[in-house]
Amino acid sequence: MADATWLDRGGTHAGSRRAGWPAWLLLAPLLVWLGLFVLLPTILLVVTSFSHRDELGRVVYSFTTENYLRCFDPTWLSIFWNSILYALAATVICVIVGYPAAYTIGRAGPKSRRILLTLVMIPFWTSFLIRTYAWISILSQEGLANSLLLSAHIIPGPLSMMYTPFSIVLGLVYNYLPFMILPIYTSVEKLDNSLVEAAYDLGAGPLRAFSRVIIPLTQPGIAAGALLVFVPAIAMYAITTLMGGGSNPTIGEVIQNQFTRARNQPFGAALGVLLMLLFLVCFLVLGRKKNSSAPSA
Amino acid sequence: MKTIRNLILTLLPIALAACGGGSQPGPSASTPSSSEEKKLNLFCWSEYIPQNVIDGFTKETGIKVAVENYSSNEEMLSKLLAGGGKYDLIQPSEYTIQALIKADQLRLLDQNALSNFVHIAPEFRDMAYDLGNKFSVPYMAGFVGICINTDKVKTPVKGFVDVFTPAHKGRIVVLDDAREIVSWALEMEKLGLNSVNAENLKKIEPLLKKWLPLVKVYDSDSPKTSLKNGDVDLGVVWSGEAALLYQENKKFAFVLPSEGSHLFVDNLAIPKTSTHPQNAHLFINYILRPEVSKLISDAFPYYNPNLAARKLLSPEQLANPASYPPAEDITRMETFTDLGKESASVDELVTQIKAGGK
Known part of the structure; x- marks a missing residue:
């Protein structure tokens, strides 16, 4: 409560006058950072996407729209679509696997909560590339998973798991799961237990209490987690290249290839700009949904 | 975050040292030196230059080698041309040497600094893509x-x-x-x-x-x-x-x-934009030494154009059908x-x- 009153007072004071130069000074590092690493690269990307290239692959700054026209070829559209599906599958699985984990952590006692949170973070201590290579040796035809399943006589012959859509989605889920668990955990932690008890008192069973009270109250965490998983998963290329073997290309892989071996930076830039627009639309849609659902809640 | 960084910084040299292992050839009688700062930015194919060779070079000359890898000539070209002079030594295949010469991107080699070039087999000298080996020295073929x-x-x-x-x-x-x-x-x-x-x-x-x-x-x-x-x-x-x-x-x-x-013949060449060309020459000449070239063949058994190095290989190595197929096929x-x-x-x-x- 004390916090809130302090905030209120601060709010009325600050609201009455414009931000002075000290505020701008404090903001300066952020503004410089945004300008150098967000605005400038974006401008470069957009300019490149409207340019030509020469025979060695250098960018020639003369205006053309052909790169964008090429983007709408069915080949690239289907890759876009596949990448969205992979990312969507990864997000859904992350919610299904991550929610119970986050809920358990959030409801655990303070001591075990700390231990459980550390366990979630431990994989981050090694590079994701090393962890991905570990998966390759687990999933390959003569790898750990197959030899275990074979020796236990669960499967008749080795399963082909590497270099398939399965291994791509698995790689994405494995790498992005913590990004789902942590935001859900934050909202579970804040969940007011008396509301859950009230639901029970009013006659709700566990399932009803969960679906009508707990889920809506932790929904901001789920939304944040979904965004944190879905957006980077669409554009991811390292995991998908390593675990997909290049025969199930994703849009991130295609863009990376355009900048390297295909030597077509303008086309890669055009695909990149379209990807950014896609994200922008996602954010706008999600934002509008939130606003429209706010009054009814 | 800081602890993680520190951990990586402490573990990295250990990991690198572990990769190095292997035997290292001792310094030759006259070790030439360069007046440049002790740095070399090497841009090479992945799985092609063994770590013990790079370590041996650093040990002998004191020149620190920063390695960056690529997996196709085209990838190398696009990074080189966009990079603005980051690389001192590159490893293009024959057709890419030709393109780079045409685009005037390679530095003329100083033949006097490459005394070990004599070991290269005659059939790998003066190849059509670079007559007189003005810009390139064969590394490995395959x-x-x-x-x-x-x-x-x-x-x-x-x-x-x-x-x-x-x-x-x-x-x-x-x-x-x-x-x-x-x-x-x-x-x-x-x-x-x-x-x-x-x-x-x-x-x-x-x-x-x-x-x-x-x-x-x-x-x-x-x-x-x-x-x-x-x-x-x-x-x-x-x-x-x-x-x-x-x-x-x-x-x-x-x-x-x-x-x-x-x-295919992969070569060592120096981009025009190189800032350590002397060091790059030292590295090329080091690679051309028979005993060093043999180490490369041990690790990556391609077809070695270095005749003196080939003499050092074991009969098993020379009998490997993928490394040394019948001469008439070649x-x-x-x-x-x-x-x-x-x-x-x-x-x-x-x-x-x-x-x-x-």
Whole structure:
């Protein structure tokens, strides 16, 4: 409560006058950072996407729209679509696997909560590339998973798991799961237990209490987690290249290839700009949904 | 975060030292030096220059080598031309040397600084792409051929036609290299290795559309990995990779495709934008030493153009069919030439078919 009153007072004071130069000074590092690493690269990307290239692959700054026209070829559209599906599958699985984990952590006692949170973070201590290579040796035809399943006589012959859509989605889920668990955990932690008890008192069973009270109250965490998983998963290329073997290309892989071996930076830039627009639309849609659902809640 | 960084910083040198291992040749009688700062930015193929060779060079000269890898000539070109002078030494194949010379991107070599060039076999000197070796020195040569896991593939495989059959769908690894893939189709259609033009690309398009959907893995960095792990049973790969598999297990056979094969020669060259050209010369001359070149052959058994180094190899190494195929096969082989403008259409065709290959 004390916090809130302090905030209120601060709010009325600050609201009455414009931000002075000290505020701008404090903001300066952020503004410089945004300008150098967000605005400038974006401008470069957009300019490149409207340019030509020469025979060695250098960018020639003369205006053309052909790169964008090429983007709408069915080949690239289907890759876009596949990448969205992979990312969507990864997000859904992350919610299904991550929610119970986050809920358990959030409801655990303070001591075990700390231990459980550390366990979630431990994989981050090694590079994701090393962890991905570990998966390759687990999933390959003569790898750990197959030899275990074979020796236990669960499967008749080795399963082909590497270099398939399965291994791509698995790689994405494995790498992005913590990004789902942590935001859900934050909202579970804040969940007011008396509301859950009230639901029970009013006659709700566990399932009803969960679906009508707990889920809506932790929904901001789920939304944040979904965004944190879905957006980077669409554009991811390292995991998908390593675990997909290049025969199930994703849009991130295609863009990376355009900048390297295909030597077509303008086309890669055009695909990149379209990807950014896609994200922008996602954010706008999600934002509008939130606003429209706010009054009814 | 800081602790993680510190951890990485402490562990990295240990990990690097562990990779280094191996024997290191002692310093030669007269160790030349350079007046530049002790740094060299090396931009080379992945899995091509062993760490113990780089460590040996650093130990002898005190020059720290920063290594960055690429997995195709095209990737190297695009980074080099966009990079603004970061690299001191590059490792392009013959056709890329030709393109770089044409675009005036290479520095003239100082022949006096390369006393060990005498060890290079006569047939690898004065090659058409760089007469007089003004800009490039051969590093290793090799072939692209078919590697077969004979435990899994029982039918005879002699050429591309036997590799790319529906029976092998999902069991094939190929190099992730558009120029290579197109050249196989050109050989298959008997159109000639270097005859890339719009008309011929149209002709091979149906063939590639049949071939590429059969492929499971595209990998230029280490195509041997998926073969070794049993995820694929055969593939079209670099000869050195096949030679390593053969060393490990004789079940991996190597065949030069009956439709035709080509010789590739990878070279060391110095970009015009290099800021440490003297160090780069020192490195090239170091690599040319027979005992150093032998270390490279030990780690990556390609075809060694260094005659004196080849004399140091064991009979087993020389008998490896993927490293040293019959001489008459080699003399028959052509090499790639620069395609100029057409190279863009090669990249485009393969990227497109690969992407739509599902």
